[in-house]
Amino acid sequence: MEPKILSAVSRSTLKRLPLYLHVLEDLHRRGVVYVSCTTIARKFDFGPILVRKDLEVTGAAGKAKIGFRVAGLIDDIKKFLGWHNVQDAFLVGAGNLGKALLGYQDFDSYGLNIVAVFDNDPRKIGTRIFNKEVLALDKLAPLVKRMHINIGIVAVSSEGAQAVVDALVAAGIRAVWNFAPAPLEIPEGVILENARLTQSLAVLTNKLKSLLAGPEKE
Amino acid sequence: MEPKILSAVSRSTLKRLPLYLHVLEDLHRRGVVYVSCTTIARKFDFGPILVRKDLEVTGAAGKAKIGFRVAGLIDDIKKFLGWHNVQDAFLVGAGNLGKALLGYQDFDSYGLNIVAVFDNDPRKIGTRIFNKEVLALDKLAPLVKRMHINIGIVAVSSEGAQAVVDALVAAGIRAVWNFAPAPLEIPEGVILENARLTQSLAVLTNKLKSLLAGPEKE
DNA sequence: GGCCTATCGATGCAATTTTATCGATAAAAC
């Protein structure tokens, strides 16, 4: 079966695929060759039908009674997500969050490669973090053009975030991954994705609140 | 109007409330007193009706033609999310990600207060990060009980994550905020919330892929 | 070789979530 048109895939499915990928890679490391949707679903709190439907969009094909070949499935999901072609990215902001992102080695296997770091703090410029030199912000625009960078990662404070995004867009960036909690404006045709931690925290504290308030009900 | 029963609120609504909160606090800083759902919705790519419906669950009431009082609305949302009562939390993992989380000062205004850090690396134990001492992992269980800590934050690698969660649960933690990309097992009655960065990345790279592949369609 | 079981793949159904519509209300304009 052919993979579906990209835009037709729901955001929910898109967010579940990386979860499957992680489980599959774990199985792969342990030498498992074939896996069924039922087995995958056991790791999560939703059913095997949903898993099968999600995997369908990647174009992966399984066999009855056996299931899917683990290695092939990993490959199909990665291909679908575009993670087998590694994209180069620029990171803006060399604070704690920026350092954490630089130190997170696994991005390579997620199709992301941070090639340079930018900051406007003169004390940071010229220093090296995880073997990558911190560059001045005014170097950003020419380098984006010369290196044909598509992805910009924003790891600055809420106050500075909009200005950084504007600079990235002006330089020709096509997609922005934003870690600042502020909602940002972005022109048509440029992609903005927010890695909002506060949203996740909201869900957590809310669940906790109801748990502490009334554990007897539900 | 009374706030709705907590469990009845959809996860989608719950995740949008922090976004509104951020916009509202920005307006508050700029001295704006009243705001309408239409104005709030302009900041996002969804309509004012959805905003109104979301705000409804918090119990906030607005007036026709005027809108909602900004200060009151902020208060109502925070109250609803449980963010006006700050919860103490333990952080496990003093690596780059742990440091970034410790350095993120704004958690206070989101109802979260990290009171201690734990790690099993002898070189890190005893050192101070952002004025908080790094403690040995075996100190975790007794301190959870003594200090009545409800929230545990997991900022370790995928390999160690399950063991850390098990230890937290055994110590009596009620809610876990997980930053490791691995899917974790957790017993009934304990809350698990994943701050999955890879999901966000999947959405980004997928959008980018379709943008680069065919910008003419859509 | 024939039967049984587990799993895929597809279609149809149910629930949830989002959007649209309508009347009521309160401020602003005339």
Added chain:
DNA sequence: GTTTTATCGATAAAATTGCATCGATAGGCC
């Protein structure tokens, strides 16, 4: 004082998402 306009609040419709059922297929077992 009346009309106009913008917004809230509630209800109804549409779209999306998740789930269950059904036949088909392929391996295991007797």
